[in-house]
Amino acid sequence: MLDIIKKDPWLSPFRQRIEERRNHFLRKEQELTQNGKIGLSDFATGYLYFGLHKTDAGWVFREWAPNATEIYLIGTFNNWQREEAYRLTRVENGVWEIRIPLDSIRHLDLYKLFVCWEGGSGERIPAWCRRVVQDAQTHIFSAQVWEPDNPYVFRITDFKPDTSPLLIYECHVGMATAEEKVGTYNEFRENVLPRIREAGYNAIQLMAIQEHPYYGSFGYHVSNFFAPTSRCGTPDELRQLIDAAHEMGIAVIMDIVHSHAVKNECEGLARFDGTYDQYFPSDPTRRNHPLWDSFCFDYGKNEVVHFLLSNCKYWMEEYRFDGFRFDGVTSMLYYSHGLGESFTKYDDYYDGGQDSDAICYLTLANKLIHQVNPNAITIAEEVSGMPGLGLKIESGGFGFDYRMAMNIPDFWIKTIKERKDEEWSPAAIWWEMTNRRLDEKTISYVESHDQALVGDKTIIFRLIDSDMYWYMSKLMESSYRVDRGMALHKMIRLVTATTINGGYLNFMGNEFGHPEWIDFPREGNNWSHKYARRQWQLADDQNLKYHYLSDFDRAMIGLIKSVPDFQLTPVVKIWEKESDNVLAYMREKLLFVFNFNPIKSFSDYGMLVPEGEYGIVLNTDNPEFGGFGLNDDTVHHFTHRDPLYANEGKGWIRIYLPARSALVLKRL
Numbered sequence: 323m324l325d326i327i328k329k330d331p332w333l334s335p336f337r338q339r340i341e342e343r344r345n346h347f348l349r350k351e352q353e354l355t356q357n358g359k360i361g362l363s364d365f366a367t368g369y370l371y372f373g374l375h376k377t378d379a380g381w382v383f384r385e386w387a388p389n390a391t392e393i394y395l396i397g398t399f400n401n402w403q404r405e406e407a408y409r410l411t412r413v414e415n416g417v418w419e420i421r422i423p424l425d426s427i428r429h430l431d432l433y434k435l436f437v438c439w440e441g442g443s444g445e446r447i448p449a450w451c452r453r454v455v456q457d458a459q460t461h462i463f464s465a466q467v468w469e470p471d472n473p474y475v476f477r478i479t480d481f482k483p484d485t486s487p488l489l490i491y492e493c494h495v496g497m498a499t500a501e502e503k504v505g506t507y508n509e510f511r512e513n514v515l516p517r518i519r520e521a522g523y524n525a526i527q528l529m530a531i532q533e534h535p536y537y538g539s540f541g542y543h544v545s546n547f548f549a550p551t552s553r554c555g556t557p558d559e560l561r562q563l564i565d566a567a568h569e570m571g572i573a574v575i576m577d578i579v580h581s582h583a584v585k586n587e588c589e590g591l592a593r594f595d596g597t598y599d600q601y602f603p604s605d606p607t608r609r610n611h612p613l614w615d616s617f618c619f620d621y622g623k624n625e626v627v628h629f630l631l632s633n634c635k636y637w638m639e640e641y642r643f644d645g646f647r648f649d650g651v652t653s654m655l656y657y658s659h660g661l662g663e664s665f666t667k668y669d670d671y672y673d674g675g676q677d678s679d680a681i682c683y684l685t686l687a688n689k690l691i692h693q694v695n696p697n698a699i700t701i702a703e704e705v706s707g708m709p710g711l712g713l714k715i716e717s718g719g720f721g722f723d724y725r726m727a728m729n730i731p732d733f734w735i736k737t738i739k740e741r742k743d744e745e746w747s748p749a750a751i752w753w754e755m756t757n758r759r760l761d762e763k764t765i766s767y768v769e770s771h772d773q774a775l776v777g778d779k780t781i782i783f784r785l786i787d788s789d790m791y792w793y794m795s796k797l798m799e800s801s802y803r804v805d806r807g808m809a810l811h812k813m814i815r816l817v818t819a820t821t822i823n824g825g826y827l828n829f830m831g832n833e834f835g836h837p838e839w840i841d842f843p844r845e846g847n848n849w850s851h852k853y854a855r856r857q858w859q860l861a862d863d864q865n866l867k868y869h870y871l872s873d874f875d876r877a878m879i880g881l882i883k884s885v886p887d888f889q890l891t892p893v894v895k896i897w898e899k900e901s902d903n904v905l906a907y908m909r910e911k912l913l914f915v916f917n918f919n920p921i922k923s924f925s926d927y928g929m930l931v932p933e934g935e936y937g938i939v940l941n942t943d944n945p946e947f948g949g950f951g952l953n954d955d956t957v958h959h960f961t962h963r964d965p966l967y968a969n970e971g972k973g974w975i976r977i978y979l980p981a982r983s984a985l986v987l988k989r990l
Contacts, residue, residue, distance in 0.1 A: 323337075324337075324340060324341070324344070324717060324718030325713070325716075325717035325718060326340060326709065326710045326713055326717050326718035326719055327340065327718065329717075329760075329761050330709060330759070330761075332668060333668065333709060335668075336668060336671070336672040339672040340672075340710070340718055341718075342678075343678065343681055343682075344715075344718055346678050346681075346682050347681075347682050347685045347686065347715070350627075350682050350686065351686060351689070353624070354624065354627070354628075354686070361693065362631070362686065362689055362690045362693055363635065363690060363693045363694055365628065365631065366628070366631035366632045366634065366635040366690050367632060367635065368450065368628050368629060368632035369450060369452075369548060369632050369633075369635070369636040369640075371384060372384045372385060372386065372449070372450040373385075373448060373450030373451055373452065373548070374427075374433075374448070374451065374452075374465075374467065376424070376469050379421075379424075380421055380422055380423050380424045380426075381421065381422040381423075381424065381426065381427050382419070382420070382421050382422075383395060383410070383419070383420050383421075383422070383448075384417055384418065384419045385410070385417070385418050385435065385448055385449065385450070386415075386416055386417050386418075386449070386625060387416060387418055387437060387594060387595035387600070388415075388416025388595060388600065389416075389439050389440075389595040389596050389597045389600065390412075390416075390418065390437050390438060390439055390595045390596070391438050391439055391440060392409070392410075392437075392438035392443075393409070393410040393418050393435055393436070393437050393438070394408055394409050394410065394435065394436040395408040395409075395410065395420055395422075395433060395435060396408065396433065396434055396435070396436050396445070397427075397431055397432050397433030397434065397464075398431050398432045398433070399426055399427050399428070399431050399433070402434075404436055407422075408420065408422070410435075416595075416625075427467055428467065429467055429468070429469045429470055429471070430466060430467060430468075431466070431467040432455070432464040432465065432466055432467075433448075433464065433465050433466075433467065434446060434447055434448075434464055434465060435447075435448055437594070437595060437596070439595055439596030439597075440596070441596070442596055443596075444587065444588070444593075444596075445588060446587075446588070446594055447463060447464065447465050447545070447546060447588070447589055447590075448465055449547075449591055449594060449629070450548055451465040451546060451548065451549055452468055452548050452549055452557065452640075453465065453466045453467075453468040453549050453550075453552060453556075453557060454466065454533045454545070454546045454549045454552060454589075455552045456535075456552070456553075462588075463535060463545070463588070463589045465546075465549075466552075468556070468557055470558065473558060474558035474561045474562055474565075476561065476565050476642060477565055477569065478565055478568040478569055478642075479642075481568040481573070481642070481644065482697050483524070483525065483573035483644050483645070483697055483699055484524040484525075484571065484573070485699065485723075485825070486886065486887045486888070486889065486890075487822055487824065487825050487826065487882065487887070487888050487889035488524065488525055488573075488699065488724070488765070488824065488825030488826075488889075489522065489523045489524050489525060489825065489826055489879060489882070489883070490523065490525045490526070490527050490575065490765065490825060490826065490827040490828070491518045491521070491523040491525070491526050491527070491827075491828060491830060492526075492527045492529065492577075492770055492771060492827055492828065492829045492830060493510070493514070493518075493526050493527065493528055493529065493830045494528075494529045494530055494540070494541070494771065494830070495507060495510045495528065495530070495531075495554045495563075496530065496537070496551075496553055496554055496854070497840070497842075497851075497854045497855050497856060498510050498513075498514045498830060498855075498856055499513075499855055499856070500855055500856060500857055500858050500859060501851075501855065502850070502851040502852055502855060503851055503855075504537070504553050504554065504851070505554065505855075506554050506555045506559070507554045507555040507556075507559040507560050507562070507563045508555060508559055508562075508563075510554075510563060511559075511562060511563040511566045511567075513858075514830070515563070515566055515567055515570060515572065516570075517858070518570075518572060519570045519571070519572060520876070521833065521872075521875065521876050521879060522876055522879035522880050522883060523572070523828070523879065524571060524572060524573060524883075525572060525573040525574070525575055525644075525699070525825075526567060526572055526573070526574055526575065527575045527576075527577055527647055527827070528574060528575070528576055528577060529541050529577045529771065530542075530551060530577070531550050531551060531560070531576055531577070531637075532544040532546065532547055532548075532549070532550070532551070532578070532579060533545055533546035533549040533550070533551045533552065534551065534584065535584060535586055535589045535590075536584075537553065537842055537843060538842035538843065538844050539584075540771065540775075540842065541577070541579070542579055542614075542649065542650075543583075543584040543586075543614075543616060544579045544583055544584060544590070545583070545584045545586055545589040545590035545591075546589070546590070547583075547629075547630075547633050548633060548636055550641070557641075560641060561641055561642070564641055564642050564643065565642070568642070573644040573645070573699065574642075574643055574644050575643065575644060575645050575646060575647055575699055575701070576637055576643045576645070576646050576647070577646075577647045577649060578633075578634070578637070578646040578647070578648055578649065579649045579650070580619070580630050580633070580648065580649075580654075580683075580687070581618070581619075581648075581649055581650030581651065581653050581654050582611050582614055582616040582617060582618050582619070582650065582653070583601070583602075583616060583617050583619065584616055584617075585615065585616055585617055591617075592617060599620065601617075601619060601620065601623075601626055601629070602617045602618060602619060602620055603618065603620045608657070611653065611659060612659070612661065613659065613661060614653075618653070618654075618659075619680075620679075621654075621677065621679035621680040621682065621683040622679035627683055627686065630683065630687070631683075631686060631687060631690050634646065634687055634690055634691055634694075635690060635691075635694055638691070638694050638695055638698065639694065644695070644697070644698060644699055645691065645695075645698040645699030645700050645701070645723075646691065646698075646699075646700055646701070647700075647701040647702075647703060647726075648684070648687075648700065648701065648702055648703060648722075649703050650703065651684065651702045651703055651704040651711070652703075652704050652705045652706050652708075654677065654680040654681075654683075654684065655676055655677060655680060655681060655704070655706065655708055656675050656676055656677065656706070657675050657676070657677055658675055660705065660706050663706065665706040665707055668709070670706075671706070671707075671708050671709060681720070684702075684720050684721075684722075685715055685720050685721055687700075688700050688715065688720060688721030688722055689715055689721055692721070699723055699724070700721070700722045700723050700724070701722065701723065701724045701725070701726065701765055702720070702722040702724070702725045702726065703726045703728070704725055704726065704728070705728045708720075709759065710762075711725050711762065712724060712725045712759070712761075712762030712763055712764070713761060713762060719762075723763065723824075724763045724764060724765050724824045724825060725762060725763075725764050725765070726764070726765050726767070726827075727758065727764040727765060727766045727767065729754060729757065730754055730755065730766055730767060730768065730818060731767060731768060731769050731770065731772070731773050733750075733754040734768055734769070734781060734814055734818075735773065735781075735784070737750075738781070738784045738785065739784070743806075743918075743920035744903065744919070744920055744921070746903055746918040747900060747903075748898045748899065748900060748903060748904060748905035748916070748918065749898055749900060751817060751905060751916075751918075752895060752898060752905055752907070755817060755818060755821040756821055756893060758823060763823055763824030763825070763889070764822070764823060764824045764825075765822075765824055765825045765826065765827050766818050766819065766821065766822045766824075766825070766826055766827070767818065767826065767827035767828065768781055768814055768815055768818050768828070768832075769781050769828075769829060769832055770827060770829050771829050771840065773829075774829065774832070774836075774839055774840045775839065775840050775841075778839060779839060780832060780835075780836065780837075780838070780839065781811060781814065781832070782807060782811055782832070782835035782836070782837070782871075783837060783838060783839070785803070785806065785807030785810055785811060786803050786804055786806075786807035786808075786835075787803065789801045789803040789804050789807075790804075790835075790837045790838075791837075794860075794866050794867045794868065795865060795866055795867070796864075796865050796866065796867055797865055800867075804867070806920070806982065807835075808835070808867065808870065808871060808948050809942065809943070809949070809982040809983065810982065811835060811871060812871065812874050812942040812947060812984070813916060813918065813942055813982070813983070813984045815828075815833075815874075815875065815878065816878055816914070816916075816940075816942060816984050816986075817905070817914070817916055817984070819878055819879075819882060820878075820882065820909065820912075820914055820986075821893055821907070822888075822889050823889055823890075823893075824889055825889065826882070828875070830856055831856045831857075831858075831861075833871065833872055833875035834860065834861040834868045834869065834871045834872035834875070835868055835871045836856060836857065836860070837857070837860070838853060839853060840853060840854060841853035841854065842854045867948050870946075870947050870948030871947070871948070873946060873947055874942065874947040874948075877940055877947070878940065881912075881939060881940050881986060885909070885910055885912065888909065891909045891910045892909065893907055893908075893909055894907060894908045894909070895907045896908055896913065896929055896930070896931060897915075897929040897930075902917070902919060902922070902924065902927075903917065903918040903919040903920075903922075904916065904917050904918070904919070904924070904927065904979065905918070906929055908931065908932075911988050911989040912939070912986055912987070912988055912989075913931055913936060913975075913985075913986070913987040913988070913989065914984065914985075914986050915927075915929075915977060915979065915984060915985045915986075915987070916984040917979040917980065917981060917982065917983055917984070918982065919981050919982070920981060920982060921981055922981055923952070923978070923979060923980045923981045924978070924979040925978055926976040926977075926978070927976065927977050927978070927979045928974045928975065928976045929974070929975060929977075930964070930967060930972045930973070930974060930975075931961060931972065931973070931974075931975050931989075932961075932971055932972060932973075932989060933961045933963070933971050933972060933973040934960075934961060934973075934989045934990065935958055935959070935960050935961075935989070935990045936958065936959045936960075936961075936975060936987040936988065936989055936990065937958050937959075937987060937988055937990055938953065938955040938956075938957075938959075938985055938986070938987050939986050939987065939988045940985070940986035941953055941955050941983070941984075941985050941986070942983050942984045942985075943980050943983035949983065950980070952978070952980040952983070953978055953980065953983075953985070958990070959975055959976070959977060959987065960975075961973030961974060961975050962974045962975075962976070975987075
């Protein structure tokens with residue numbers, strides 16, 4: 323019996339479905355590896371064969387286009403004309419090839435394919451091209467030759483991510499600048515990476531790396547899967563960024579999009595060879611994503627699996643990414659894309675509406691990634707709660723290292739919007755923070771980029787709203803909303819980050835309460851970058867209160883890192899009282915006490931804890947973090963012996979708990 327069923331007997335009725343899923347993967351792996359004659363990593367090397375390559379003998383270019391009748395290579399080197407010398411030859415299995423003398427093509431030349439098929443033709447950007455640029459005047463995208471005389475050479479070649487725990491700073495390079503423009507890889511490396519190191523995070527998750535024609539898609543409408551976006555700089559500048567992060571001890575995770583592709587025909591994969599079903603399903607209802615206005619991949623086609631697996635290996639080998647956060651996994655798992663589904667019972671996961679080919683691909687991808695780099699990190703963005711997503715493949719799982727705890731940000735938004743402060747429930751908070759499958763690691767977070775997009779609000783803006791514009795200065799009187807918002811902002815982050823069983827994620831700037839929302843340049847805002855940037859100066863200005871939140875976040879991350887393998891330590895509930903709005907729990911020697919009550923402070927609040935002496939190591943109400951300083955953090959607390967619990971080594975600790983504050987005490 324598979325471990326996934328042993329660990330969760332409620333899965334027993336679905337044993338056949340789970341075993342079928344695993345057998346599907348095993349059969350496909352055998353097929354792709356020629357019954358084990360080659361490794362999965364050897365199979366995923368399409369980027370070394372397809373596309374444009376410079377060799378000692380000349381240039382060689384290959385493309386897969388089974389429906390094409392003629393293909394020409396056109397570009398600045400032949401004045402964009404279809405010439406016989408640049409006509410490709412069909413070789414086998416729908417593959418086209420051309421060999422060109424070395425002096426015919428040069429570094430930075432622009433090029434495309436002119437593809438002909440029965441009844442039509444069109445210009446196409448090669449599917450495997452490694453760089454795509456946009457003309458500043460015409461806005462037309464073209465592939466670009468990237469073969470510099472002195473390519474970047476990595477200095478760090480043996481980096482190993484620190485996952486004890488994994489502390490992720492989610493980033494978008496383009497909007498990481500304070501200026502109203504698109505930021506660059508170099509600016510990020512020079513200005514933002516040092517901030518992340520100082521804040522204590524040990525990983526960054528880079529969004530919008532794969533080229534996408536519309537900047538406002540946040541990088542999720544990918545057109546060119548092997549090309550790092552040229553908006554932010556050159557491929558070598560991205561390599562230099564990743565190398566610098568590794569030098570700082572920071573892992574680099576890529577937000578990879580294999581769940582769908584942009585519909586654009588001139589830039590992307592759509593109708594590449596004149597057909598809709600080259601990379602995508604022939605059935606329009608399966609091909610079209612009804613919510614995202616994009617095309618879904620046909621994961622049952624070996625050529626598509628080859629393309630996507632090669633894409634995973636390419637980013638790891640060519641750029642040294644340390645792993646991937648797979649976007650839109652729920653959409654991949656189900657034919658319904660999870661839309662309108664409740665997922666309230668196990669039957670919902672195994673009712674026949676699952677895309678077995680997509681599930682097989684995800685399992686293959688996880689196996690490949692960990693073959694290429696055993697220390698690689700894979701994270702699933704998945705909302706349905708599909709069992710086994712974060713379990714090892716041999717246990718009957720999908721092989722992801724982590725899954726996103728997507729219930730947590732939804733819980734915080736719902737709580738802030740719908741509950742009065744005095745109704746904040748310690749039981750509900752505890753349940754949401756710790757409600758997870760015990761055998762699967764999760765990434766907990768209060769808010770990612772999703773919660774800050776236009777039409778929504780960041781947590782800090784929900785709490786403080788328009789008072790952020792008037793009362794965040796330390797030089798003027800504060801407001802109740804600012805005091806309340808800052809207090810809850812710290813408490814919400816502390817309870818989320820310190821109940822993790824895997825890792826914690828924060829979107830850049832949210833740690834210091836970056837104001838307002840995210841809105842990319844578009845026609846509706848007159849193509850403004852005002853809300854597509856990060857105002858770092860707010861956190862740097864000691865006359866403003868933002869730095870209090872940033873300082874607290876740094877102290878919180880430092881506390882978590884002070885405990886070896888913090889994420890593996892048991893989370894033991896100590897106290898929970900609804901009428902008081904008080905919650906307490908322990909991890910090793912750390913005692914976390916939260917008073918969510920908006921008006922009541924408690925003197926000598928008692929609870930049973932392991933006997934000993936305790937000192938305050940973190941206090942959300944400390945004036946250093948913008949609090950009122952109602953506790954003396956230098957005072958140590960001693961437990962009082964209770965004969966009833968003496969045999970258990972427990973005693974009563976009595977603490978002063980100011981309203982809307984949290985304390986972390988350490989048993990000395």
